Amino acid sequence: MMDFLKIKIKCRRDSAPIPKANLQLIATKLKGFGDKPKTLGQFIAINSGQFIDPSTWEDEIVPYGNCSIIITSSVVVTISKAFIGLNMRKCDIYGTLLLDSSSYSSVTFGYRSNVIVHASGFLQDHTSGNVINCAEGALLTIYLMGSFAGKDTVVNSISTAQTTANQTRSVKLSSDFNDPFTCGILSGGSIEKYDKVTYIVSQSGDFIDDLTCLGNVAPTTAICELVGGCGMSISAGFILSTVDLNSELNMNFNDISIAVGAVLQLGAPDSNNIFKFKFQILINSHGTLSDIADGTGAPAIIDSNVTVSTQQTITTTIFTLSIAVFVVLQSGGTLQDQTSADQFYCLAVFTYSSMPSTSSLGSNYTFGSNFSGSFTLGILLDGGIKTFSKVTFIVRQTGKFSTIICWLGNIVPTANICSLVGGCGLYIPSGCALLASSLNGQLNINFNLITIVSGGSLGLGSNGVHIALKFKFTLELDCLEH
Structure with a gap:
């Protein structure tokens, strides 16, 4: 039975009283509003339908507030608005999210949103202008066998920051694809996109800290295995620490990119352990690759098939590279030997459980003084x-x-x-x-x-x-x- 509460309202028009009115407020909760989901802040789509239709959602509660959304397999959720004013901190798509604003030229996500299209998931753009506008901090990731469909859809960043030289504020997506893909909007409005699942560092921090990367999602061994290898991009001005990796990156990262003004730190200041990469990896450094291990024990080492492409600086006490390492110094770049021992060790044919002695290191080559040119x-x-x-x-x-x-x-x-x-x-x-x-x-x-x-x-x-x-x-x- 409904309860009613009578409220007396006095209204005036130009200082003259007008007839009084009675307003009846329904004390019971209307369907789809004012309740809480079973898991606080998480809303699960279990039926196909409009995003704003309560029957689309588990518990018949329309998503609200700072929320996480899951669209389950075979379910199609349709958004027919030009502006999405919902703070979706994460949206996992296993079914289909349809941006069906066909009467609008674009759709705009007003808050930073982290959208992940999983295997069998589908994101479709049906806006008339095929334009998606996203706020700073937004992230779109498509996993292996996830799909996107649109007609040369353009993703724009909406930012009040002034555009700087060489800054990308807009990217065009392929019409249809189901390959791994990442598109992220950094602070300041610049857009980065990659043809693989890539974690984009958006603040200085530790490797597996949720807050370090765009979307507030840390990389995991399971995800990088699922997608056949991840990428990591360290943006300018940020330092990525590997202190929390315990001297080994055992996740399948097949490339790490270090931007100009960015730093990748290997090891820990209080550790003598050598740093190891479990999987073959390309380190593309336009910034600084630095070994910060204590250095009182064995020299620091990159221990696997590692390719280093650098324009800037490698710093360490003694830098040791294992078999099949390839260092590419790009035009205009400088490889600076800042090691206190002025030595690079390259372990070419050794199989070892501990560091070989200096006398057993085999062939050596002395570079001599500084030089430039092809080599x-x-x-x-x-x-x-x-x-x-x-x-x-x-x-x-x-x-x-x-x-x-x-x-x-x-x-x-x-x-x-x-x-x-x-x-x-x-x-x-x-x-x-x-x-x-x-x-x-x-x-x-x-x-x-x-x-x-x-x-x-x-x-x-x-x-x-x-x-x-x-x-x-x-x-x-x-x-x-x-």
């Missing part, structure tokens, strides 16, 4: 060191030209790189055969020197059939005896 240093699988006064690609094992694992550093030569540096070198050591069958009869990469050591070979045929190989550029072929 390549490679450590072969037999422990020998080879240096070249040009950008040179070194074969590490037998295989086709286009196969990544055939090359030292897992970097395949490209026409763009060799054009940029005015011609590359190619080195085939003893015991390795480089097969040209994947080149379709023409080498269109500017190699001006190919060196083949005795016992190595450049195969011009396929399956025992000899074919003609055309060389687009003039080159010198050098065959060496041991």
Whole structure:
């Protein structure tokens, strides 16, 4: 039975009384309003329907406040408004979220929202102008086998901050795709997008702290395994610490990008443990990669297949790199040896349970004074060191030209790189055969020197059939005896 409360209201118009009125307030709660979900702040869509329809939601409560939303599998939730004034701190899509504002040119998320499209999930843009406007701090992540559909949808950032030089405020998405994808809007309104699941550092902090990354979601081993490897982007002005990783990154990150003015710190100040990467990784550093371990024990080490592409600084006491490490110094960049011992250790052929003694480290090379210009240093699988006064690609094992694992550093030569540096070198050591069958009869990469050591070979045929190989550029072929 409903309870009624009578309220007497006195109204005036231009100081003159008007007839009194009675207002009846219903004391019972209306369907869809004023209640709490079973889990505070979490709303679960269990039926297809409009977002504002209570019957769409578990407990028939329309989401409100600072909330988390889950759209379950096979459920289609439709938003038909041009402005979404709901603070969705997280929206997990296992079913479908349909932005069906067809009478509007765009849809705007007024608050920062973290939208995650899981496998089998679907995000559709049906706005007439195919425009999605997002506030600073917004994050869209699409997992492997999650899908997006729209007609060249444009994502814009809405920010009061002044646009700075080279700042991206708008990105266009592909019409339809179901590949991993991340798009995030940083403080200041700049947009970053990646064709993989990528965690974007938005404030200085520890690696697995929820507050460190955009969307307030920390990376996990399970997620990075599920999507086949994650990325990490450290934005300018921020420091990402690995103190909480206990000297090992055991999550499958296949790349970490360090922006200009950003820092990645390896290790912990009070630790003597070597730092290890469990999975093969590319560290693309335009900022600073720094080892902060105590240094009183074993030298710091990056222990796995690590590629470091740097424009700025690597700092440590003694920096030790393991087998198949590839350091790429980009044009205009500087590799600064700030180690107190002025030493880089490269462990090429050792299998060890502890750090080998200095006397057993094998071959060495002294750089001497500062220098600039093209240069390549490679450590072969037999422990020998080879240096070249040009950008040179070194074969590490037998295989086709286009196969990544055939090359030292897992970097395949490209026409763009060799054009940029005015011609590359190619080195085939003893015991390795480089097969040209994947080149379709023409080498269109500017190699001006190919060196083949005795016992190595450049195969011009396929399956025992000899074919003609055309060389687009003039080159010198050098065959060496041991």
